[in-house]
Amino acid sequence: MVNENFEELKHTDVINAMQAAAPEEEAALAELYESMHQKHMIPLWTQIDDLMPNEPSPNAVPHMWRWSDILPVAEKAGELVPVGRGGERRAIALANPGLDGRPFITPTLWAAIQYLGGHEVAPEHRHSQNAFRFVVEGEGVWTVVNGDPVAMRRGDLLLTPGWNFHGHHNDTEHPMAWIDGLDIPLVQYLDTGFFEFGIDRVTDEASPDISRSERLWGNPGLRPVSAVDDTINSPVGAYRWEYTDRALREQLKLEDEGQPATVEPGHAAVRYINPTTGGDIMSTIRAEFHRLRAGTQTRPTREVGSSVYQVFSGRGEFLLDGVKNTVETGDILVVPSWTQWQINAETEFDLFKFGDQPVIERLNFNRRLVEGDNQ
Amino acid sequence: MVNENFEELKHTDVINAMQAAAPEEEAALAELYESMHQKHMIPLWTQIDDLMPNEPSPNAVPHMWRWSDILPVAEKAGELVPVGRGGERRAIALANPGLDGRPFITPTLWAAIQYLGGHEVAPEHRHSQNAFRFVVEGEGVWTVVNGDPVAMRRGDLLLTPGWNFHGHHNDTEHPMAWIDGLDIPLVQYLDTGFFEFGIDRVTDEASPDISRSERLWGNPGLRPVSAVDDTINSPVGAYRWEYTDRALREQLKLEDEGQPATVEPGHAAVRYINPTTGGDIMSTIRAEFHRLRAGTQTRPTREVGSSVYQVFSGRGEFLLDGVKNTVETGDILVVPSWTQWQINAETEFDLFKFGDQPVIERLNFNRRLVEGDNQ
């Protein structure tokens, strides 16, 4: 059914080939376009190539930030900028170079390094935006989510789904830095954001080893009978490194035993889920952890939707649309929609990943192209 | 809208009040009924009271079996009856006294004690019926489910959802007994059962401490990216006592701290779930574990659907439609639909519970009446 001749063409090729207007036609057209402009009207035919490309052509670009660049900037901000009411957080966003200087790592996602000095408190607030934190190093801060203090430690994923009051307090003398992921750009784009200030400290300054949410939800395959109604977002405050690490280790051992467990040879991966549904942790953000054996090379893949990786440990390279990025612990990489990505693990290679796939899937725009698969 | 006068009446009261037929009418009626009988037809009006009672009036009755009665019978069977192909299992069903001598504990559920001698093997088969095993004492048997050997130990819940090949082998010199729960009566009633023999032993006679399914699924809040498609029944072979116990203990501690966690004061409870959906472990059977503090008294409750309890530890009493049953470790109790139940815990009281609530809820027949609630 497809017009074979046009298959590789773009709209503009066709338009250009068709146009050779006489001067008087050009004048009439100019007048028409001006009258449209007056009435806030714009023709499709002059813009269709940008509006409806043959395949996704994101403004966002692949980019990599080094941890060795990010961390010193955050430390400097720790010296100069107070944390507290108004600015709310000492968070520094990674700005995709393709996105016009806006503080967004992808069109939908915000990624920032947050920095909290010894004994500092980031005051409570709540907002429609969904948030998580991932800890690549350090410990000593408790994030208090709806009154439940949640310890933050290396390798942990901590959740603050939309409209939960939350603040952070550093219970030690030492500063701590971590990564924040939010759907700030999406919420701004959709005009869906609400924000409320809470108290100026945190509602519970205790520093328990484990949060109440984990005590309720932290046992595999069990849910409280007092909480059998499903929740939109995960009720779990913390996903601990101990379990993530064990799950990945077991997948690789099972692979060694010849059992199905990994996503491809040498490539173990877990998705963080909402235990009430088995689905993604929050409506707009997917989070996963991937481990590659040294020497593993993933299959070149394109996916609709955008993803961010932070190297948790090890060393390897990302080929993004053919460009090699060598990365190590703490480095952060963004893979825009439909960019071809391939990962090569130099050492055992641990990667935290998050992305906007729940948005893409809920709106039924998901598509995926893996080199070597039948289309 | 309700007819107030009839509210407390039954159909038969009304019918009796209306009928005072003349002899010739009676003869004509008898002839009519006979002609119906010839044609396999039956009038509603003579049967409506049984067919459409004002509220559920089960044939099944509340009943209690003592572990001290059940276990010796199973041991005796262990001496006299071989286990193996044909009879398939040395399982002895608990037969509800109200169900006409059929081996069913409720209209929908089968509960049996199964007994396997030292080094015996129950050969593999598969069937549409969903099954679980719960271990009230002992260890040493591995149930092999689709080739995955699953250790059975005290307090564990083990699953064999429909159409998975499974067999059991005792890896020790000592016999072991446990409880089997299945939906045999429901499958028979609905005429949905298929059965196939497998190999005469088990496909994998290893005796690992932990099954492959647990290694894949046993980490809270995580699922393998290689298994993101939901499954009808839980992919988890074993729910270990360690986690069940911990979950209940934490609920009671949270209650002590003034936090919401228990279903009512002094009453902790967890539901076993399918981690891919957060829902019940199998389409037809719900399983839960309840812990009551010593001295706790639950609120008198009626529910549509039938339930079975086994005392795991402690001592207490069940008031079933006002009749007291004092029970202790191993004893098994059945609570038919709409029977009023209330539990009083003499000591700390641990109860394994299963029932047909997923059937009731999926067909939208669920109703519940708790004394003291607004209706």
Next chain:
Amino acid sequence: MVNENFEELKHTDVINAMQAAAPEEEAALAELYESMHQKHMIPLWTQIDDLMPNEPSPNAVPHMWRWSDILPVAEKAGELVPVGRGGERRAIALANPGLDGRPFITPTLWAAIQYLGGHEVAPEHRHSQNAFRFVVEGEGVWTVVNGDPVAMRRGDLLLTPGWNFHGHHNDTEHPMAWIDGLDIPLVQYLDTGFFEFGIDRVTDEASPDISRSERLWGNPGLRPVSAVDDTINSPVGAYRWEYTDRALREQLKLEDEGQPATVEPGHAAVRYINPTTGGDIMSTIRAEFHRLRAGTQTRPTREVGSSVYQVFSGRGEFLLDGVKNTVETGDILVVPSWTQWQINAETEFDLFKFGDQPVIERLNFNRRLVEGDNQ
């Protein structure tokens, strides 16, 4: 993985081959069985063949009732038996000969002819049981469902989902008969039934051509913004013959035009649905209408779940497990679970069909075997 040797065997074959017990063993066994009996316990191994057959072996049997037998019986009942409070309805059930004299057409379903004389009223009541009526001939009765009078006419399907008050009144001088379908056996089996009397007449004795529910929901592809929350059962009181007939006619025309529309060549079919979900009209009952061109022969099929057909018009034959049943307008046929069925249409052949497939599917027991398909 299957044991090839046992594949065609039944349990009993195997058991018989294994048993040749010595007299003293027989005595010990007898004693064991007696002690089980005392304690309400029953061994699996003596019963497994009945409990777990290789494939469904229903007690219900294929059977056919002639309209020319049913209708006169109903008319006679109209003379002899009053309709009204207590007996509630002048309904005569079709009793499957395999079901021990109970008034059930299948294990889950009730099918009855109901008869209402000129100007008679069947008083209001409500019950958990889901009900529908299908009209094979006649008109003049209004069924009033939750206060909404719904005209009953030839070819119409009328719904009374569980717990809606309903009564019927005949607005004419002439009697009318129709078919009632309910899930009475299922509700009795599951012990889920509640019943309440309503007023002694109907709440609205008007006789509008079209019900309020149809005025709200009767426009294809549209739903009221005042009713955007989904309902468990269909909010539609009547599915009119005009639309059913048109839909079937169009499917056959589309087939003539070479377009996909029918389920197999010459076989058009529609399913009645709940417009709020696109799913079955009620939680427990599926209803469909099938039209076969003269000469069409359907493919021999087995399905888990039971079905009932009423011939609406035309003439044809049903082959049920190889037995031929020739039927015509008004005749009713039951097809138990896993019975092989094949329909041959002598003339254009219109069939109303209902069954318990929503129950089977919600519990994930559905299976289907069509001759000629790859398994």
Next chain:
Amino acid sequence: MVNENFEELKHTDVINAMQAAAPEEEAALAELYESMHQKHMIPLWTQIDDLMPNEPSPNAVPHMWRWSDILPVAEKAGELVPVGRGGERRAIALANPGLDGRPFITPTLWAAIQYLGGHEVAPEHRHSQNAFRFVVEGEGVWTVVNGDPVAMRRGDLLLTPGWNFHGHHNDTEHPMAWIDGLDIPLVQYLDTGFFEFGIDRVTDEASPDISRSERLWGNPGLRPVSAVDDTINSPVGAYRWEYTDRALREQLKLEDEGQPATVEPGHAAVRYINPTTGGDIMSTIRAEFHRLRAGTQTRPTREVGSSVYQVFSGRGEFLLDGVKNTVETGDILVVPSWTQWQINAETEFDLFKFGDQPVIERLNFNRRLVEGDNQ
């Protein structure tokens, strides 16, 4: 839990109150900000007011376009601009004045007038973007969707869900204009768009009165048994004015009879749905039709998500954040997220409405504030 003092404040108020930096601090800060800029990093604290407002503060503004302005521009384009391969469509977008000159009526939605001269053909293509057309006047064009010719007539809603080939052909001598609605901005924002050219004319130039999709799906409460699997988007090509009009008329009549039917007094409304699910017609776009009696005044309402209205007939006014817009047949209005809207009907007032609510709801950002309701 909320900090009362800050409740009415914005972030910037607080930040300004806190800042009174010494000159040397300002220099250090400037240096820090410059180093961030170099590394593609941006601080949150200087931008939070824009990024996380207290409530949605859209860039898009309320705006109104007059049909009497739009139509002549389209007619002029009809004279000057050919329709055909490359530019693809003679469509002129309505550009929200707040959206930087981009051709988008809201951040997520595209609305355009499309114009097709007598006997012109808009060639086939397909794209990820979901599309519909709504006809405010005229007829004579057939849109051919996946080979199915669908007549376009006054009051009809026609669908072209994503990735269906479609083209249009005018079967008459007269031009025709209509409104196109698509999710072009959303697809561009999410980088999810694919596009393919099809044949240069349409695959079926027939001009049937009714499409094949309507013949299959156009009967209320019925679905083909050959199509019982749900589809992501509606399989229906056309929603005809005849049914929309009847549904609205019946709602107002039911209101007159004292029955629940309308959304508020004097305000009837229907939602166009996917009959396979009862949900919205497409994953990203909701479409409804509203009818207000003369004199009706709707309650002032704010909603998250953006909406577009076209007056179909009658005359009335929209109060948008307190600004009055008087509109009549053909005029188009946009209501951005969280803008307060109220409609006053001068005459009977018929409104076609579409919006991005399925996106908002699937991502769980929906919120609504109706004046007078309890919050």
